[in-house]
Amino acid sequence: MKKSSTGHIVRFGACVAAAGLVTVGMTATPALADSDQLWIAANPYELVLPRVVEGGGQAPATTLTLGLSHDNPAYRVTDGRLTVDISGLAGIAEVTWPENCAPAGTTTAVCSVPEVPTTNAGPVKLQVRAAAGAADGATGRVSYQAKATTTAEGGELVAAENWTDVKIASGPDLVLDPPAPVSDVVPGSTVPVRFSVANHGNQPADGIRVDLYVTRGLELHGLAPQCTATPIGEGTIKPVTRYECAFDDVVAPGGTFTLPAPLSAKTAPYALAERIDLGVQPGGGVEDIQPEGNGAVVGITATNTADFAVHGAKATAQAGQTVTVPVTFRNRGPAWVANLGSGDPVAAVDVTVPRGATATAVPDACEPRTADGGWWESGVRTGAPRYLCQLPMWVAERQTVTFPFELRIDTVVTGAKGAVLLKPPYGDTPLPFDPNRSNDRAKLVLNPA
Incomplete structure (x- = not known):
């Protein structure tokens, strides 16, 4: 049985993919304290190879x-x-074995993984x-089995048999060589954004389309005139800008493409965990025969902080009356905070209702909880003693x-x-960017003395 990737990544746009291994095997479940499971990982999990062109020599190898x-x-x-x-x-295809694989006949090899992570x-x-x-359209398969030694009872783990399907095709195959991630960047400074694109296919790419999705803490410099910018998002503050660039360059098989001018990114004073999602495609509407190598995510992390704070309220009312009590969150900056990759809330606000009162209307972002923080199972959202309110997946500096x-x-x-x-969105680990814990608590007071 084969399992496809189940990773949850919020994309800024189509054709932007992060590189990584795709796990295949049995359906994943959390490991029990006394159990374990061995997994086989393959990248890509479906392999498309360029056909050998007549008179073109040996086909290029794909990893x-x-x-x-x-x-x-x-x-x-x-x-x-x-x-x-x-x-x-x-x-269909030929394989060259690496040094850590020992051939065991003409069609099999046993590959060694001394320490399984x-x-x-x-x-x-x-x-x-x-x-x-x-020929184009011909298909084949690579199959895998695996065993390993474990300190658990039984002494051995066995993975389910898995495979990678292989197909022969003709066309361009663009492979992006992205910039390396950068950390510890001082806000206001500029970092280079250098990348190249190689054509591993057997036909030329007649034109190149480059898409960049850039978070708001970065300002790109060196963009070509062929690039157009489109802010993305609702409201006056746009968290992402999309840059669409179309170039007429013809990239022959084995050739490479780079931007006509060096590209750089200047970090804003409010920059923190920024990212550039890169995607490339052949021009003219031609499909890439192996699109898994067409995208990458580049992280640019600034040395900055964001002071998250919560504020309570006071209200006075008689028995039977209903009052509106605002619970307020504020990002005091200087950085904005965004979880655009995962889509997770930046934080949560835990609200306990004062004694003698009942919540009759609550915000949509607030889920009811029991007094000890457990699941509220009454079937209605009102009347709970406690609420957990999820913040958006991004908040700007000074946003309330x-x-x-x-x-x-x-x-x-x-x-x-x-x-x-104020709490992290999940778990109990303190928010790493918030150095000030003194304003993470506040009170709701009804009928103060």
């Missing part, structure tokens, strides 16, 4: 990256043995190229978000206090 991983960090897993069977590629890694890199005479609660006073309790607490 097929394989690796092993396991679930449970409580156990050490060693001596990984990944068996690769290429008998399904007869007449708990995260996907790719220490086995096969070079695969189309066989002479293989208000959560208005309508509270009915059932019993007048002088100085009844409810709590307002």
